[in-house]
Amino acid sequence: MNRQLTDLVRIAQAPQRIIAGLMSGTSLDGLDIALCEFTGSGLETSIKVLHFVTMPYTQEFKEELKSISFKRQVSLQEVTLMNAVIGSYSAELVLAALQKWNYPATAVDLIASHGQTIFHAPFSLHQEESYPNATLQIGDGDHIAVKTGIITLSDFRQKHIAAGGEGAPLAVYGDYLLFSSQTENRILLNIGGISNFTYLPQGRNPDQVFSTDVGPGNTLMDQFIQLHYDDQYYDKDALIAIAGTPNLDLVNTLLDHPFFALPFPKTTGPELFNLSYLWNAQKACGQLSLSNEDIMASLCEFTALSIVRALQSSVQDQSFSVYLSGGGMHNPLLVQKINDGLGFTAAYTDELGILPDAKEAVLFALLANECVAGGQTDFGRRTGIPSVTMGKISLPG
Structure with missing residues (x-):
């Protein structure tokens, strides 16, 4: 078995997991980073938030994000480039936060990255009969994994849509x-x-x-x-x-x-x-x-x-x-x-028990915990809440 898959199995089976949840919202102001310790999964989940910080974005980066966000027509080249840039920049900010906390990257089991939403297109908005619900978050998870050396889960919303939801809210x-x-x-x-x-x-x-x-x-x-x-x-x-x-x-x-x-x-x-x-x-x-x-x-x-x-x-x-x-x-x-x-x-x-500023970043850390160690919870049969695990896994090497 691939050594990194062996590591993933070990992480899934461990009594505790250290997961860094990353969230950047529509305000484009910065990257929320919540370093969490998880025990258990599902309704038995216990979370301790070890550290939380919002790492502010540079002015130049904010302007680049604004230029491609929430618009029907943007430069495809710019979107492609920013997918890599956001992933790489997110990794840099995670490493800077860990250094600030004097917390070694080798002690972090997983990173859970929401990415940056640049367009959200549920059917109720696009009204195109032959097209499904859709959403797009960029900030490539492979770039985060490779640059930090930490297994990364990302792109959570696509599974939600594939299973019949609208990709939000999670x-x-x-x-x-x-x-x-x-x-x-x-x-x-x-x-x-x-x-x-x-x-x-x-x-x-x-x-x-x-x-x-x-x-x-x-x-x-x-x-x-x-x-x-x-x-x-x-x-x-x-x-x-x-x-x-x-x-x-x-x-x-x-x-x-x-x-x-x-x-x-x-x-x-x-x-x-x-x-x-x-x-x-x-x-x-x-x-x-x-x-x-x-x-x-x-x-x-x-x-x-x-x-x-x-x-x-x-x-x-x-x-x-x-x-x-x-x-x-x-x-x-x-x-x-x-x-x-x-x-x-x-x-x-x-x-x-959860700081309100940290809540969304903690959520994505929890979704990563469920993806690797849970996945058995019944979320009921309400429209828009499919009982699925979410997150695509990127290995560091």
């Missing part, structure tokens, strides 16, 4: 295994570029669990800031939005899109929720002369309302607790509006 797999409760109805709300949540009814019945995208999280607000404020990538502390007043005509027009009427589960991305979406809404409601502050206030209101309405329609009259994660949790105005809409204060996932 949070349900980690949320169910780590956070489901016998006694509490829980919603795990992640506000990244796109907002998504997992509903975990009490009792841990997989047939009742589901996960779905909601709509925009930070993406529209971030895109607007990046267009109009040269030195900013987001509205820090919501200072610009707080200075404005929501325009309800614009907010209602933004909410008037067929996506919001689609049944759960559903997925979306910046391919829909972008500055063209905002501009078209402004034209439709005759609000083309709003100040930047009022537009940001309106976008924050729109985002909060879309989240609150989705949560309330999912649970109806049941009592439930909400646990937040994702970059949007750092927007105080957005969180306040969500709490006001729900009528109670949402908690954060650190109350359940």
